[in-house]
Amino acid sequence: MISLYSTQECHLCEMAFELTKQIGISQRVEKVDIALDNDLFLRYGVTIPVLKYQQSELNWPFDKQQLLNWLDNNGITYHT
Numbered sequence: 367m368i369s370l371y372s373t374q375e376c377h378l379c380e381m382a383f384e385l386t387k388q389i390g391i392s393q394r395v396e397k398v399d400i401a402l403d404n405d406l407f408l409r410y411g412v413t414i415p416v417l418k419y420q421q422s423e424l425n426w427p428f429d430k431q432q433l434l435n436w437l438d439n440n441g442i443t444y445h446t
Contacts (some may be wrong), residue, residue: 368394368442372415373401376442378426385433390445 368391372379379397386392400406400414410416417424417436424436437444 367396369407369418370395370397371400371410371418372397372414373399376414379415382417382426382428385428385430386417388430388446389434389437390439391442394442 368386370379370383370386372382375388383397384390385393385396395417398406400410411432413425415426417428417433419440419442422436424433434444434446
């Protein structure tokens with residue numbers, strides 16, 4: 367499972383999630399609201415959206431190609 371650290375009403379987070387839809391991985395992305403966890407809020411509060419898979423993170427800003435490269439580097443399959 368890929369985590370998307372975000373929060374409500376975050377337009378950048380929605381843009382990041384839209385990129386996951388475009389490449390067919392959104393069903394494997396779990397949105398994690400950092401506002402509900404103090405530790406996550408302290409860590410990601412000013413950097414969201416952040417995608418995380420195992421120990422690898424992709425911090426915003428990223429575009430579709432950067433997302434594809436990150437997925438490739440982590441051995442995650444996708445559909446374009």
